[in-house]
Amino acid sequence: MAESLIVLDPQADKSLQAQIREKIIQGILSGSIPAGHKMPSSRRMAEQLGVARNTVVLAYQQLVDDSFLVTRERSGFYVSDAVQQQGIISHAEAVPDSVASEPDRAFWREHCNPVSVSRRALRVRPANWLQYPYPFVSNEYDPRLFPGAEWRECTRDIYAGREVAQWATLGGNEDDRQLVEQICTRLLPRRGIYVEPGQILLASGLQQACYLLGQLLLGSSRTLGMVLPACNETEEIFRRTGVALQSLPQDSDGPMTGAEIRRGDCWFLQPNAHNPTAVTTSLERRRQLLKLANEQGAVIIENDCDHEFCYHSTPLPPLKSLGGGESVIYLYQFPKVIDPGMQLAFVVAPKPVIQRLRALRYNLRERVPAINQRLLAKFIASGHHDAASFRITQQLRERWVALGEALMHHLPKLQVRRASCGTACWLELPQTLSAEQLQKQAEQQGLLLEVAREYNALRIGFAAIEADRIEAGIAILAQLINGEVSQSEETLQNATGRRLSAADLQAEFPGAVLLGTNALGESYRVQVMADGTMFGYARNDVDVDETDTGRWWLQGDMWVRQWRNWSYGRKASFHVVIDGHRIKWFSETGQLIDTGILARESE
Incomplete structure (x- = not known):
């Protein structure tokens, strides 16, 4: 009987010994292998399963040690009677299938209060998302980035006798002092924040922290200002407090300081990288928001997540x-x-606020497990947190750069927002193109994309995909987008303006200056020299200058350029149309690629 219940998977992560043990335990607890049942001999079990006899012997011995099996001299292994004495319900005592029918849905509808959930919050990605060729998903990561060896080391350390005595005796609403100390002395000072331990509260995730703050600060008589769309869970949590949500407009510098924000009693801001629109709030706008908040007497809830993943020097304060x-x-x-297993968060606020939040958390009985707190404290104190953050940032920066290059090379016509922090960018689509339909078509070709249906936009994550696969995925996305957009846009055949011949190009371009904005919203300036060289200059979203050099030449009536680094250093050929000062670039097939301004140094 026992051997027929066991099916081994040689490809599983668990050892064959562990699989045998777990299958036997499952059979005992379910009643399929009853108490007192004589187990097959180790030799017979090994033959039936096609494994070494020693594998079965070790599995049996561990089951004896755990009291699931007992040995009888010269007789073999038997299922322990103690299991049934512990109150396990056997199959014979279970309710027949005919009685355990489907619950009456009408009955439960009458007893349950209505629950509303954002439709965006219910959209789930495939369970096997990591196996897709191009997983451009946000809030997920390549497992190879995870510092597993460091966590294993810390796990061994916290199970030492002295360590266990410290964290296992924490009070029901107490935070681990070692972790709070690490936050106060190691993490916050790097962000220019200096507080005492009494100003910190731990939470089991950002959602719990927002829930506690919502219960304390908001309600039907308050107004909360936040940029929409917002993170699904956060927006939903705040809505449930009954607060009136005031949508805040934003530009490339962050939330705007107009009439809308002045109506709010409290503001929820994400200055580093707004989720999901990937806008980084400029330093000057941050100062303006603080000044306005003090004038209005408003409270600001600041979400400072992902600041460690900064791809331009140091992050903004x-x-x-x-x-x-x-x-x-x-x-x-x-x-x-x-x-990934803990998602621990913390709140920094004045002591009276923390005391009230602690009382609210106690009522919920959802304190962060003590073992998780001590484990994270050990991880930070050992320097593993700093080392992992640095290493991961370096790898994510490669992907951030690769994504930016791919979008500029393959989708130069569309505007992309790519924050200086975080792990995703925001791509707004033309109104003629459905983001939801594009998502379905992309998935059929191995691309997983996230859609903000209400805003007809895509959120493209880059933390779960390797840098060398990014361009291939964006190239497929560009084919899908261009196939739809090109049907309604200007082409070389119907373009307004004057198409330049080789003679025109030779006369117009030497000494010219090309001005424009690329797909990432970065302003650029290109000097075209008479000797066939080019000098490019661009300024990104955090005012960091980028430069490159290249060369240009003519091929028939087409203008050809090749940068040393930009656009992967590949040559590209264009038909050129001039319409006043406006210059239009068309591909070899006549598709509109980009537009800009043609000027000269004297202009």
């Missing part, structure tokens, strides 16, 4: 660290790639 930051409540959640 959080609102909490700037002058006037006393009205700011600071939130931070450890990145999923560093602690």
